[in-house]
Amino acid sequence: MSDNVWDWAFAWKILPRILDAAIITIEATLIGFVFAAVLGLLLALGRRSRNPLLSYPIAGVVEFIRSTPLLVQIYFLYFVLPEFGVVLPALVAGILGLGLHFSTYCSEVYRAGLDSIPRGQWEASVALNLSTYRTYRDIIVPQAIPPVVPALGNYLVAMFKETPLLSAIAVVEMMQEAKIVGSETFRYVEPMTLVGAIFLVLSLVSMVGIRRVEAWLRRKIMG
Amino acid sequence: MSEPIVRFENVSKRFGETVVMRDFDLDIAPNEKLAVIGPSGSGKSTLLRLLMTLEQPDGGVIYVKGEPLHHMWKNGRLVSADQKHLRKVRSHISMVFQHFHLFPHMTAIGNVIEGPIHVLGMKRAEAVARAEELLDMVGLADKKGSHPSQLSGGQQQRVAIARALAMQPDVMLFDEVTSALDPELVGEVLNAIRKIGREQDITMILVTHEMGFAKEFADRVIFIEGGRIVEQGPGAQVLSEPRNERTQAFLRAVLG
Ligand SMILES: Nc1ncnc2c1ncn2[C@@H]1O[C@H](COP(=O)(O)OP(=O)(O)OP(=O)(O)O)[C@@H](O)[C@H]1O
Ligand SMILES: [Mg+2]
Numbered sequence: 001m002s003d004n005v006w007d008w009a010f011a012w013k014i015l016p017r018i019l020d021a022a023i024i025t026i027e028a029t030l031i032g033f034v035f036a037a038v039l040g041l042l043l044a045l046g047r048r049s050r051n052p053l054l055s056y057p058i059a060g061v062v063e064f065i066r067s068t069p070l071l072v073q074i075y076f077l078y079f080v081l082p083e084f085g086v087v088l089p090a091l092v093a094g095i096l097g098l099g100l101h102f103s104t105y106c107s108e109v110y111r112a113g114l115d116s117i118p119r120g121q122w123e124a125s126v127a128l129n130l131s132t133y134r135t136y137r138d139i140i141v142p143q144a145i146p147p148v149v150p151a152l153g154n155y156l157v158a159m160f161k162e163t164p165l166l167s168a169i170a171v172v173e174m175m176q177e178a179k180i181v182g183s184e185t186f187r188y189v190e191p192m193t194l195v196g197a198i199f200l201v202l203s204l205v206s207m208v209g210i211r212r213v214e215a216w217l218r219r220k221i222m223g
Numbered sequence: 224m225s226e227p228i229v230r231f232e233n234v235s236k237r238f239g240e241t242v243v244m245r246d247f248d249l250d251i252a253p254n255e256k257l258a259v260i261g262p263s264g265s266g267k268s269t270l271l272r273l274l275m276t277l278e279q280p281d282g283g284v285i286y287v288k289g290e291p292l293h294h295m296w297k298n299g300r301l302v303s304a305d306q307k308h309l310r311k312v313r314s315h316i317s318m319v320f321q322h323f324h325l326f327p328h329m330t331a332i333g334n335v336i337e338g339p340i341h342v343l344g345m346k347r348a349e350a351v352a353r354a355e356e357l358l359d360m361v362g363l364a365d366k367k368g369s370h371p372s373q374l375s376g377g378q379q380q381r382v383a384i385a386r387a388l389a390m391q392p393d394v395m396l397f398d399e400v401t402s403a404l405d406p407e408l409v410g411e412v413l414n415a416i417r418k419i420g421r422e423q424d425i426t427m428i429l430v431t432h433e434m435g436f437a438k439e440f441a442d443r444v445i446f447i448e449g450g451r452i453v454e455q456g457p458g459a460q461v462l463s464e465p466r467n468e469r470t471q472a473f474l475r476a477v478l479g
Binding site for chain 2: 118120121123124126127128129130131134138139142143221222
C-alpha cells in the first residue's frame with residue numbers, strides 16, 4: 001500500500017523535469033522582482049512628489065493594483081491586452097503581472113523606509129543646500145536601505161510563492177510541469193510533493209540569504 | 224549701520240492658531256555676532272529656521288545681502304521664489320542644530336566634504352584638504368575617519384560646525400548648539416565657536432542659554448518674547464543691567 005502512495009523510483013525519474021521547470025520559476029521570480037523593486041521605488045517617489053498631478057494618479061493606480069487579485073491582472077495582461085493589439089508571450093505577461101502587482105507592495109515598503117528617516121536629516125540637507133536629487137541619493141536612500149531590506153525580502157519570497165499562478169496562462173513553471181507529469185502518468189503525489197519541497201527549500205534558503213544581506217548592508221552603510 | 228547682511232522686514236509667522244512672529248523687524252550687520260535669548264516658545268528657533276528656509280514666512284520679506292530670500296522679483300513685483308533662486312540666496316547661510324543632525328552613514332570627513340563637492344563643485348582632493356583643516360581647527364584631526372556613532376556629543380557637534388563652515392557661508396546660524404550636551408562637553412564646543420569668530424569674517428547668529436558666553440562673545444544681544452524684540456543692546460547692558468522688566472524677570476529665572 002505504502003508503495004502505491006509514494007514511489008521513490010518514479011519521484012527520482014521526474015525530478016529532473018521538475019528542476020528544469022524550477023529554473024523558469026526562479027527566472028520569473030528574479031526578473032519580476034527586479035521589475036517590482038525598481039518600479040516600486042519610482043512609484044514611492046512619485047507619490048511623495050509635491051505635484052498633485054503626479055502624486056494623486058499614482059496613489060490611485062497603486063490602490064487599484066493592490067486591491068485586485070494578481071490572477072485577474074495576469075489574465076488581463078495575457079487575454080485582454082491582445083484585444084488592444086498588444087500580444088505578449090505567456091512568460092512575459094506573467095512576469096509583468098508579478099512585477100506590476102508586487103511593485104505596489106514594494107512602493108509601500110519604500111514609503112515606510114523613507115518616512116523612517118528623521119526630519120533632521122532632511123533639514124541638515126537643506127542647510128547644506130543639497131539638491132533634492134543629492135539629498136535622496138546621498139543622504140536619504142542609503143539610510144533607508146537597511147530597514148527596507150527585510151520587508152522587500154519577505155515580498156520576494158511571497159512573490160516566489162505566487163508563481164504557480166502563471167500556470168493559469170500555461171507558463172511551464174514548476175507547478176505547470178507537475179500538472180503535466182500528473183496528467184501523463186496519473187500520478188500526482190510525487191510531482192506535487194516535489195514542487196512543495198522545492199518551494200520550501202528555496203524559501204528557507206532565501207530567508208537566510210536575506211538576513212545575511214541585511215546584516216552586511218547595515219555594517220557597510222552604517223560603518 | 225552699514226548695509227545689513229540680513230534684514231527681517233515686517234515678518235510674520237504663525238503655526239495654525241499660534242502667532243510666533245508679528246511684524247518682526249531686525250537688521251544684522253556684516254560680521255556681527257548676534258546672540259538671541261528668550262524664554263521657551265518665544266520664537267528663537269523660528270527666527271533661525273526662517274532664515275535657513277526651513278520655514279516659510281506668512282508675511283513680510285527677509286533679505287540676505289540685499290536679495291529677498293523666500294521671494295524673487297518678477298516684473299517689478301515680489302513673488303514666491305523658485306528653487307533656483309532659493310538655492311542661490313540660501314548658499315550664503317549655513318546652520319548648526321541642537322541635535323547635530325550629522326549623517327550617520329558617513330564618516331566625520333565624509334560629512335564635511337559632502338556639500339563642498341556636490342554643492343560648491345569642489346574637486347574631491349581639495350575638499351578633503353579643506354575638511355582636514357577644518358576638523359583640525361575644531362580639534363578633531365584624529366577623528367576624521369570616525370562615524371558619528373563613535374563620537375561623543377561634543378565631538379559630533381564640532382563635526383557639525385566644521386560641516387557648516389565648509390560651505391563657506393557668510394552667515395552661520397547656531398540653534399542652542401550646546402543644549403543637548405553633557406555639561407563637561409559644552410566648553411569644547413563654545414571654544415570652537417570662539418575660534419571661528421576670531422579667525423573668520425563671518426556673521427554669526429546664536430540662539431543660546433549660555434548667558435556668560437553671550438555676554439563675552441556677542442556684539443549685540445537681543446531678548447525676544449512673544450515673537451518680538453523686547454530689549455537689545457551690548458551684552459554687558461542687556462544681560463547685566465537689563466532695563467525692561469520682562470528681561471529682568473527672564474534673567475532672574477534662568478540665572479537663578
Ligand atoms: N512646526 C511647528 N508646528 C506647530 N507649532 C510650532 C512649530 N514650530 C514651532 N511651533 C510653535 O511656535 C512657537 C515658537 O517655537 P520656537 O521653536 O521658535 O521657540 P523657541 O524660542 O525656539 O523655544 P525653545 O527655547 O523651547 O527652543 C512655540 O509655541 C512652538 O510650539
Ligand atoms: Mg528653539
